[in-house]
Amino acid sequence: MFMLILSIVGMAMTGILFYHFPRLPHFSDKKGETPTVSVIIPARNEAENLPLILEDLKKQTIPIVDIICVDDSSSDDTAAVALAHGAFVIQLKEKPAQWMGKSWACQCGAAQAKGELLLFIDADVRLGHQAIEALVHQQMVQQAVISVQPYHHTQQFYEQLSLFFNLVLIGANGAALPKQRAIGLFGPIILMERQVYWQIGGHGSVRQCIAEDVSLGEILKAANIPFQLFIGNHDIRFRMYAGGIGDLIHGWTKNMATGASKTPILRGIMVFCWISSLIAVPMTLPPFLAAGQWGFASLFLTLYVLWVVLLKHLSKEIGDFRFWGIILYPIPLLAFLMIFMVSLIKKIFGLQVHWKGRSMGTR
Structure with missing residues (x-):
């Protein structure tokens, strides 16, 4: 029951955290003096x-x-x-x-x-x-x-x-x-x-x-x-x-924990619940399938499909991410969690991060 509540609450955070993606508005064709x-x-x-x-x-x-x-x-x-x-x-x-x-x-x-x-x-x-x-x-x-x-x-x-x-x-x-x-x-x-x-x-x-x-x-x-x-x-x-993937790992490691440390507490909790729901759904589904508890398995399978639909919508707003990557979203989610944990450890202990041939402290 706890995992079900966590999954639903975290999913509901999507409507708040990603309520509206602000775009640069269309501007008038009227020409006027602009700053240099x-x-x-x-x-x-x-x-x-x-x-x-x-x-x-x-x-x-x-x-x-x-x-x-x-x-x-x-x-x-x-x-x-x-x-x-x-x-x-x-x-x-x-x-x-x-x-x-x-x-x-x-x-x-x-x-x-x-x-x-x-x-x-x-x-x-x-x-x-x-x-x-x-x-x-x-x-x-x-x-x-x-x-x-x-x-x-x-x-x-x-x-x-x-x-x-x-x-x-x-x-x-x-x-x-x-x-x-x-x-x-x-x-x-x-x-x-x-x-x-x-x-x-x-x-x-x-x-x-x-x-x-x-x-x-x-x-x-x-x-x-x-x-x-x-x-x-x-x-x-x-x-x-x-x-290459090495650049991706070093680049995101450099920034993630520092950004997280500056996030307001309430918003951090919302993001935590959102991520926890994404984790809970695919983690809970296999045990129910293995135990033959088809009611709960069907419920969490439905939640998984809902997450795929939501992530497909969100991904279209921010980039041209592939649909197969959305269907297999636990893979990029695992990559996020692993890199974030490395970034957090480096931040806590003041370890060096590496980017474009330079080493820099994280404090």
């Missing part, structure tokens, strides 16, 4: 991704003052590729000891930017031709910092393992609640006014933070500066961890 925009791309070993995002930036419907690629001590041809595609390149040889690499790259890029608005964007993001115009329009309407979690494009088998990381990231951050109560920004795309950026100390205010996006949101809240989160679509998308 500088694009800053922190890049470490991004020679393969840069041609794609830099070509996307050339096709935008509003002009961009400057495109700054900050080569964060890459071991590949990042700088040469960026130059070949028309970006202004800043090459960093070493980062200060107390800085995380991405934050240092963003700070150095912002110091050279000329635009009234600063758009920080990861190299693996892809943009439709009206994407930046939509971002700027929303910034002007909201008079707030704008941040987007891109739509997750997947190709390989192992990329299906990111399903629950994406959902927990959105749910725990509060981006899809009935009334958005976000705890932080989304790292791949952040747009803010230049004066706001320097008012909060830029990335220098979060120089030691692994999850700098979440910490920036906390800094903005403390300064009473509003921010608004959105979920991307096919016009704002990315392919995370295309380098």
Whole structure:
């Protein structure tokens, strides 16, 4: 009976945690004066991704003052590729000891930017031709910092393992609640006014933070500066961890426990119940089948099918995850639990995590 109640309560949390996926609204075709925009791309070993995002930036419907690629001590041809595609390149040889690499790259890029608005964007993001115009329009309407979690494009088998990381990231951050109560920004795309950026100390205010996006949101809240989160679509998308399953494991290990530690208690309980229900249903079904208790087996089989339907709907909102991965959802769920536990252990004991050839502490 306990497992049945847990399963139903956790399933009900779906309607709260994922009530509404906020999209960038369609904007009017009416042309008017818009703030100038500088694009800053922190890049470490991004020679393969840069041609794609830099070509996307050339096709935008509003002009961009400057495109700054900050080569964060890459071991590949990042700088040469960026130059070949028309970006202004800043090459960093070493980062200060107390800085995380991405934050240092963003700070150095912002110091050279000329635009009234600063758009920080990861190299693996892809943009439709009206994407930046939509971002700027929303910034002007909201008079707030704008941040987007891109739509997750997947190709390989192992990329299906990111399903629950994406959902927990959105749910725990509060981006899809009935009334958005976000705890932080989304790292791949952040747009803010230049004066706001320097008012909060830029990335220098979060120089030691692994999850700098979440910490920036906390800094903005403390300064009473509003921010608004959105979920991307096919016009704002990315392919995370295309380098293989090792990249996926290291990337999610780096961020998960840090983000969880900043989640409000009530929301954390809701996410815990949601995950527990996902675990309870497939764990409880086999024993009932083995014992020949067909009534309970039918009930939990029905709950399993309901979870597949719900996850199919949710997955369509955040990425192009494959249906077979949804049917076999215990596999990506197990991957999530294992990586989260490793991340949590590293966080508790202050162990090093590894990302793009660097080791960093988790405290």
